[in-house]
Amino acid sequence: MAWIELHQSVFRHGKTRRAAGLLRISRITLVGHLTSLWCWALDALPPSGGPVAAADIALGAEWPGDPDRLLRALLAAGYIEQRRRDGLYYLHDWDRYAGRLHQRRILARERKRRERVKTKLNVTRDAASPSRTYQHNQHNQHNQHNQPPTIGRSVRKKKGRSP
Numbered sequence: 572m573a574w575i576e577l578h579q580s581v582f583r584h585g586k587t588r589r590a591a592g593l594l595r596i597s598r599i600t601l602v603g604h605l606t607s608l609w610c611w612a613l614d615a616l617p618p619s620g621g622p623v624a625a626a627d628i629a630l631g632a633e634w635p636g637d638p639d640r641l642l643r644a645l646l647a648a649g650y651i652e653q654r655r656r657d658g659l660y661y662l663h664d665w666d667r668y669a670g671r672l673h674q675r676r677i678l679a680r681e682r683k684r685r686e687r688v689k690t691k692l693n694v695t696r697d698a699a700s701p702s703r704t705y706q707h708n709q710h711n712q713h714n715q716h717n718q719p720p721t722i723g724r725s726v727r728k729k730k731g732r733s734p
Contacts, residue, residue, distance in 0.1 A: 575609045576668065590648035594641065604641075605650065608632035612662055613669060620665025622657070 581587055582598055591601040611631030616623060623631075628651065629638035642660065645651040652663045 575606070575613065577606065581605070586648040586650055590644045590650060593644040593647060594636075604632040604634055609662075609668075612665065616662065616665065616669075618666050618669060618674075619661060620663075620669070621654075621661030622659035623651075623661065625660075628660070 582602055587598050587601055587605075591598045594601065608628060608631040612620065612623075615627070615631060625638040625642040628634070628645065629636075629641050632641060634641045642651060646653065646660070650663055651660050653660055
């Protein structure tokens with residue numbers, strides 16, 4: 572499960588005051604929409620924070636109004652930036668805030684991939700060794716004949732008593 576870092580200053584930050592004023596909503600409501608946007612972005616956006624369209628920003632922020640109005644307010648406040656080289660919209664400094672999480676996810680994927688390859692090699696190696704498989708099966712068959720099947724805990728009967 573991923574998480575985001577939310578600073579206590581976001582509620583009174585100049586960007587928050589400006590965007591909330593432009594949207595004519597309370598700061599606490601705006602912070603709720605921003606938090607929703609940031610949580611959505613962890614899974615939906617690349618580490619660069621975009622490009623992202625107005626409709627996607629509204630979707631991620633759970634914004635009930637006009638997506639372009641939200642985009643303009645977040646852009647004017649500085650929560651969204653328009654890059655000069657491509658003219659597309661990005662979450663401001665997203666790579667700085669979510670970059671570590673994306674890096675950890677990449678490392679975890681690689682580690683799991685290596686584990687799957689290693690497990691596959693071990694299974695293949697075990698399957699190629701008939702003597703090991705034969706011994707394993709003999710051991711299991713021996714135990715199955717000497718052990719009664721049990722479900723849950725085993726119950727011992729004491730001599731001389733009936734249930």
